[in-house]
Structures are given as structure tokens and as C-alpha cells.
Amino acid sequence: MELDPILRSALAIHTNPGAYALLIGSGVSRAAGIPTGWEIVLDLIARIAEPEGETTGHDPAAWYRERYGKEPGYSDLLDELTSTPEERMTLLRSYLEPMEEEREEGQKTPTAAHRVIAKLVKLGYIRMILTTNFDRLIEQALEAEGIRPDVLSTPEGVQGAMPYTHSSCVVVKLHGDYRDPRIRNTDTELAEYPAGLNRYLDRVLDDFGLIVCGWSGDWDTALREAILRAPNRRFACFWLSRGQLTEEAERLIQHRRAITVPITSADEAFHSLSEKLQSLKDMDQSDPRSIPITVATVKRYLSENRFRIRLRDLVQKEVEHVWQELNTARFSTHDPPPSVETYPKRVRQHEELAANLVALLTTLSFYDDQNNSSLFTTAIQRLINAPNPSSPWLDVWLKLQSYPASLVVYASGITALATSNFRHLASMLLYPIHYDINREKSIAIQHLHVHIVMDFGLAQSLHPNNDNGRRYTPASDHVFDVMRPFISEYVPDKREYEELFDVLEYLMALVYWEDHGSWAPLGSLLWRQWGDFGMRDSAMLDEFVQRVQDQASTGDGLLAAGFFNGSLDRFNEVVESVNTWGRQAKRTWI
Numbered sequence: 214m215e216l217d218p219i220l221r222s223a224l225a226i227h228t229n230p231g232a233y234a235l236l237i238g239s240g241v242s243r244a245a246g247i248p249t250g251w252e253i254v255l256d257l258i259a260r261i262a263e264p265e266g267e268t269t270g271h272d273p274a275a276w277y278r279e280r281y282g283k284e285p286g287y288s289d290l291l292d293e294l295t296s297t298p299e300e301r302m303t304l305l306r307s308y309l310e311p312m313e314e315e316r317e318e319g320q321k322t323p324t325a326a327h328r329v330i331a332k333l334v335k336l337g338y339i340r341m342i343l344t345t346n347f348d349r350l351i352e353q354a355l356e357a358e359g360i361r362p363d364v365l366s367t368p369e370g371v372q373g374a375m376p377y378t379h380s381s382c383v384v385v386k387l388h389g390d391y392r393d394p395r396i397r398n399t400d401t402e403l404a405e406y407p408a409g410l411n412r413y414l415d416r417v418l419d420d421f422g423l424i425v426c427g428w429s430g431d432w433d434t435a436l437r438e439a440i441l442r443a444p445n446r447r448f449a450c451f452w453l454s455r456g457q458l459t460e461e462a463e464r465l466i467q468h469r470r471a472i473t474v475p476i477t478s479a480d481e482a483f484h485s486l487s488e489k490l491q492s493l494k495d496m497d498q499s500d501p502r503s504i505p506i507t508v509a510t511v512k513r514y515l516s517e518n519r520f521r522i523r524l525r526d527l528v529q530k531e532v533e534h535v536w537q538e539l540n541t542a543r544f545s546t547h548d549p550p551p552s553v554e555t556y557p558k559r560v561r562q563h564e565e566l567a568a569n570l571v572a573l574l575t576t577l578s579f580y581d582d583q584n585n586s587s588l589f590t591t592a593i594q595r596l597i598n599a600p601n602p603s604s605p606w607l608d609v610w611l612k613l614q615s616y617p618a619s620l621v622v623y624a625s626g627i628t629a630l631a632t633s634n635f636r637h638l639a640s641m642l643l644y645p646i647h648y649d650i651n652r653e654k655s656i657a658i659q660h661l662h663v664h665i666v667m668d669f670g671l672a673q674s675l676h677p678n679n680d681n682g683r684r685y686t687p688a689s690d691h692v693f694d695v696m697r698p699f700i701s702e703y704v705p706d707k708r709e710y711e712e713l714f715d716v717l718e719y720l721m722a723l724v725y726w727e728d729h730g731s732w733a734p735l736g737s738l739l740w741r742q743w744g745d746f747g748m749r750d751s752a753m754l755d756e757f758v759q760r761v762q763d764q765a766s767t768g769d770g771l772l773a774a775g776f777f778n779g780s781l782d783r784f785n786e787v788v789e790s791v792n793t794w795g796r797q798a799k800r801t802w803i
Contacts, residue, residue, distance in 0.1 A: 218474040219334040219482065220505075222424060222451040223489035226338050227507040232448050233422040234341035235330060237351070240455065241479045245327075246320040247348050251432070257290040284401055305391050309348045326426075327354035329483040334360055334382045338490065341377060341412075341421055342384045345433060347391045351384060354621070366390040368407040377417070379640050385413070387436060406435040414439045422448025423469065427479050430462040440465050447516075453482050464675045487543025507531075511576045525588060528577070529572045532592045535617050538566050539599045546606040546614065555672035559613060560667075560675060564695060567617035571624045571699055576623035578637050579703045589625060593618050594645035597660045609668045617661040622661045623692055624699045626717045631704050637773035642724050643775055658725045663688040664734035688735030689718060712753050715741055719754055719791075720771075722786075726791050727777060733791055739799050758788055 221473065226233050239249040248256070258273040262280075267275040277285040295304055311321035323331075331354040342362075344351060355362050355600045365371045366386035377383045385408070388403070389396030397403050400411060406414065430437055449470035455478065464472060476482035493506060514520035538544065543562060549555045577585060596618035623642050629637040642740065645657035659665065667688035675691045676684055684690055693714055697707075704710045715738035722733040723725060738754070763768025765781040777784040 217597075218451070218472055219433075219485050220489050221472060222449075222474060223486055223493060224509050225422065225451070226333075226424075226486075227490055227493040228506065228513060229422070229448060230337050231340050231422050233339065233345055234427055235339055236343045236425045237421055237479075238328075238345045238426070238428025240429075241324070241326050241344075242309055242346050242348055242350055243427070244324045244478065244480055245322060245348075245350060245429055246315070247346070247350065254285055254290065254703055256293060256308075258285055261290065261293050294424050300733055309391050312497050321348075321350075323350045323354040323357070324477060325375070325480040326483040328357070328479075329487045329579075331355045331360065332487065333483075333490070334358070334362075336490075340380065340382050341417060342382070342446050343417065343437070344426060345388050347386060347389050347396045349390070355382065355384075364390075365413075367393060367395070368409055371407075371413050372409045374413070375752050385417070387414075387433075396472065403432055404434045405434075406439070411435075411439065415443065418443035423450040423471075424453070425451070425471075426453040426482065429459050430465050431459050437461060441468055443469075451566055453479070455479075457673055490614040498545065504569055507569050508576050511573055512580060515577070515580050521584070524577075524585065528588045528592060530575065531573055535566055535570055536595055536599065539614055539617070544614065547611040548607075551607060551609040551668070551671055553677075555670065556609075556668070556671040557674050559610070560616070560691075563613065563616040564620065567620045570617065571620050571696075574621050575624040575628050576701070578634065579628040579632060581634075581637070583634060583636045586636050588638055589621075589640040590644040593621060593641055593657055593661070594647075596621065597645060597647045597657055609671065612660075612666055615666050616659075616663075619661050619663050619666045620692070620696070621786055622721075623663070623714075623717065625698050626720075627696070627700055627710070627713045630713050630716055631709075633770075635771050635776070638720070638771075639774040639776060642721065658721060658728060662721050662734040662736070663692050664736055667691075686737045686739060693737060711741065714751065716757050719757065720776075722791055722795070724776070724786050726794075727783070727787050730790075733794070735795050735798065739795065 239247075241247075255269075255273045259269055259279045260274070262269050262276065267276075274285055283289075291304065295419075298709050327350050330339065330351065334342075334355060335358045342351060347366075352362060353365060360382055362382040362384045363374065363377075363380045364386065365374050366389050371385070372704045374383075379538040387397075387406070390643065393621075414436075417601050450469040451474055452458075452466050452469075452471040452472045453476050454462070455476050458466070458473070465471070474482070506526075511524070514524040514527065544559075551559075570592070574589065575587065583657070591741075597615050626638060626641055629635070629641070642658055642661070643656070647655050647657055647660050649655070664686070669687070672687035672691065673684060676687055693711075696714070697710065700710055704713060715736075718734075718736040722735050726733040761771045761784060762781065765772050765784075771777075772779045772781060772784060777787065
């Protein structure tokens with residue numbers, strides 16, 4: 214299921230507070246009854262025409278061009294209609310500041326969207342606001358929250374501005390402020406920004422991610438060009454859009470690789486964003502292991518090498534949480550008695566406990582470039598060496614203590630296979646060591662395949678409504694279903710997921726046979742990959758084996774990562790043994 218785009222934007226902002234700039238246009242102020250700059254220009258033209266007894270028709274700008282032989286300019290129009298600065302300010306206030314009656318009706322005052330934006334600034338989520346509006350609604354909303362922003366509305370103001378890293382909030386009024394007659398309205402005025410503003414805007418668009426709302430992209434040529442030349446790919450771009458996108462907006466979205474967010478209004482969109490940010494904040498306070506936040510954090514830590522220590526700490530902290538929980542009463546190894554009622558419940562408890570760690574290491578396995586392979590070894594070895602069991606213990610519960618480690622291996626192993634990251638696979642399957650209660654050592658594979666971790670008979674209780682509760686590989690079938698949501702972001706195709714799942718279990722069987730030599734756990738691949746009663750085998754496992762053989766000659770792949778001591782002959786020998794034994798085992802079970 215695709216993540217709600219508002220939630221995606223909330224996750225991005227929450228994970229990277231202060232890293233996103235807002236770009237808001239006239240659509241945000243429209244709900245307040247504020248006309249756009251061009252609408253003001255057209256109305257001023259009508260005011261000029263009226264005393265002369267003329268009508269401007271459906272195109273006031275065309276009338277003005279024909280009448281005066283030039284483009285309608287904001288300053289020229291005001292000069293035609295007013296004689297003093299006081300008259301000019303009074304005229305503009307009629308468009309942008311509320312009369313008493315309008316104030317009572319909530320017109321020309323900050324909207325819900327403006328107020329939410331101000332709260333986001335107060336909470337530290339936003340500190341850079343770009344706006345094409347020349348009203349003062351965003352400043353008023355900020356001041357109501359006790360925030361005094363640095364407002365840049367003139368070329369001189371931009372030129373002398375302090376670095377924005379030293380400001381808690383900057384408002385850049387790209388088209389100016391209505392109290393300054395130099396505001397930009399016409400096509401000519403919007404075609405090019407002053408050099409100083411361009412330089413400032415270039416830095417902002419490179420340093421910040423972008424959240425766009427209420428701006429069509431149609432008229433502001435200079436702003437479009439600034440976005441098109443911005444190289445930023447460090448943070449995402451979210452484009453909030455009501456209705457059909459314009460062609461110019463589509464072009465900018467494609468260039469910026471923006472995520473489009475359909476909305477019904479700016480008020481509704483920012484309210485929803487605020488609610489989701491509050492939920493994420495609450496989740497942080499109540500449960501620091503919430504999955505979406507953890508996944509986003511791992512991605513951020515992997516984006517820069519300077520976060521490597523934080524990443525290691527994050528993994529170790531989550532592993533330690535799981536390890537400690539396994540030593541609590543709810544995971545007791547001597548009670549309650551295992552049954553078809555208690556077994557599914559205990560399995561679900563393990564899955565809930567491990568969910569965040571599974572998501573964390575799955576993300577790491579998919580995106581990491583092998584620099585952090587040792588984290589898998591450390592995590593799995595810690596998990597399979599759970600706290601000393603309470604005595605007397607029950608083998609059913611004792612074996613199930615390795616289930617969190619098993620889930621980690623299945624999910625992370627599948628994404629490692631998807632990216633051909635065999636070094637990660639080696640760190641999961643070859644290097645972790647298990648110590649039993651007598652301190653005897655064994656390799657981890659003996660405690661990772663769910664066919665070993667789960668009790669065969671009781672695992673049937675995990676499928677009470679399918680196949681009359683009777684399956685040949687109930688543990689693998691269950692994990693196949695449980696792991697799917699963790700993998701879907703990285704392997705969206707179900708058939709590909711199925712094949713990777715089977716390859717992983719096949720590889721686990723090969724590694725187990727390599728260590729034991731006479732038996733190996735086999736999962737669902739028995740039924741999906743090996744035919745019976747004359748049916749042909751699936752080619753998928755043969756393709757995997759062929760790929761390993763081909764890569765052996767190039768010095769990379771599975772054998773280069775350390776599997777089978779790097780010996781192709783040993784690999785081929787184990788493959789032949791497992792294939793022969795597996796087919797015999799299948800005929801026996803049928």
C-alpha cells in the first residue's frame with residue numbers, strides 16, 4: 214500500500230526539522246478574501262477607465278495597452294489614481310487590510326493555514342518561508358505566536374540580510390510588500406529578479422527541501438528559472454496541489470522529482486500535516502521505536518558517513534531493547550504450557566517485539582553499501598544468545614527465543630539478495646556464534662531457519678482457517694506472509710518476493726548442510742520449486758546456482774563473500790547433496 218503523501222511529507226519534516234522551506238502563493242491567502250496582485254492591477258485599471266466613461270471589457274490589460282501604449286504597471290496605476298503617499302497607502306489597504314465588518318467575518322485576516330504554518334515555525338519544523346504574496350498575513354500569524362521573523366521584501370533587505378542559519382525564521386517576500394510601490398506584478402516584472410535576490414534564492418533552494426502550496430508556477434518566470442537551476446537532491450520536494458496541475462507546474466515537479474500531494478484546500482492540507490506531525494511527536498515520546506520514524510532515520514544516517522556512529526548506536530539500542538524484553542515474564546521459557554491457544558499468541562508477541570528492529574535492519578540491508586555488514590553479525594549473535602532460560606525450561610519456548618533473530622535474517626536476507634549484497638548475507642549466516650547453556654559453540658544457522666525455531670505441530674495452529682490447519686511447511690508459510698509488508702517497499706513484485714524468499718531458504722539449507730552434512734531444513738521451496746509426479750522443476754534455483762558458478766570465475770559473488778570457503782567444487786558438491794536429499798524428503802512426505 215502506498216504511503217499517504219501528507220504522511221510522507223510529515224515524516225520528512227519531522228525527521229529533518231528546519232530542513233524544509235515553504236513556498237506559498239496566492240492560493241494560501243485566497244481563503245482570506247485577499248485578491249492576487251494581478252487581480253488588484255485589473256481592478257485598478259477598471260478604476261481608471263470608469264471616470265472616463267469607458268469599459269475595459271473582458272480583458273482590462275489589453276484595454277490599458279491600447280489606451281496608453283504600454284504594459285500596466287503597479288506604480289503607474291497608483292500614480293494615476295493617487296496624489297500622495299497617504300492616498301496610495303489608503304487605496305492599497307482597501308484591498309489587503311480588513312474593514313471592521315470584514316474583520317468580524319474573518320476576512321483579510323490570517324487563515325487556518327497561516328496559523329498552522331506559524332505553529333510549525335514555533336515548533337522548529339519550519340524556519341524558511343518563501344512567498345509570492347505581498348500581504349502581511351503570514352507575518353501577522355507569526356507575531357500572534359510570539360515570533361518576530363526576519364522579513365526580506367526589498368533588494369536592499371536581501372543584500373544586507375544576515376545568514377539565515379542565525380535566524381529562527383526568515384520570510385522572503387519574492388514579489389515585495391504592498392507598502393512598497395516596487396512590488397512585482399506584471400509579466401515583465403516577474404521575468405527576472407535582481408541579481409542579489411537570485412543569489413539568495415539559489416542558496417535557499419540548494420540548502421533546503423521544498424514544500425509548495427498555493428502556487429501555480431504559471432506567471433513567475435524568474436522563480437521558475439530559479440527552481441530549474443537548483444541542484445538540490447538532498448531533501449525531497451512536496452507539491453501540494455488543488456485540482457489540475459498546470460503545464461509549468463508539471464515541468465517543475467518532474468525536474469525536482471517532487472511528490473505531488475492532492476489537497477482540497479490549503480487550510481485542510483496544513484491542518485492534516487500538523488495533526489500527523491503531532492502524532493509523530495507523540496510517538497517519539499511514547500515509543501521511540503515507531504517503524505516509520507526508524508526507517509526514515511536509517512535512511513538519513515546512511516546518506517552521510519558522518520552519521521555512522523549514530524547508526525551503530527541506533528542498531529545496538531534496538532537490539533538491546535529486544536534482548537532485554539526476552540528476559541521478561543511474558544517470554545518465560547517454562548510457562549504457560551504450549552498449546553494451540555498459547556503458541557500463536559507467543560509467536561505474535563515475538564513478532565511485535567521484533568518489528569521495529571526488523572524494519573531497521575531490512576532498510577539497512579537494502580541501502581547500505583557493505584560498510585556496515587558487521588552490524589548484522591553483532592545483532593544476530595546478541596539475539597540468538599538470549600538471556601539464560603528460566604529453569605525448568607520447555608524446549609518449545611526456548612527454541613522460539615531465537616524467532617526475533619530469525620525474522621531479522623529472513624527480512625534482511627531477502628533485501629540483501631535483492632541487491633546482490635553477499636557480504637551482508639555472510640555476516641548473517643556465517644559469522645554469528647551461538648553459545649548454549651553449557652557455553653558450547655555452534656554457528657548461527659542452527660538457530661535461524663524457522664523450520665528449526667518453530668515446533669512443527671504447533672506451527673499448524675498459525676493457519677487454523679487454511680488447508681484444515683494442516684500444512685507441510687507451516688513455519689515457512691507463516692513467515693512468508695509476515696515478512697511481506699516489511700519487504701514490499703523494496704521488492705514490490707510479489708513473484709520476485711516469492712523467488713527471493715525461496716532462494717534465501719535454499720541458501721540457508723546449503724549452509725546448514727555444509728556444517729552438518731546429512732540433513733538440512735527446507736521450507737516452502739519444496740513445493741514451489743521442486744516438481745513431483747512427473748512435473749518439471751522450477752528453473753529459479755538452477756538459475757541461482759548458475760549465477761554463483763558464473764560469478765566464481767570473476768572473483769565476486771557468493772563464494773567471494775566467504776561461503777563454502779570460497780570453493781566452487783565444495784559449493785557444487787553441497788548443491789548436489791541438498792538437491793538429492795530434498796527430493797527424497799519430499800517424496801517421503803507426500
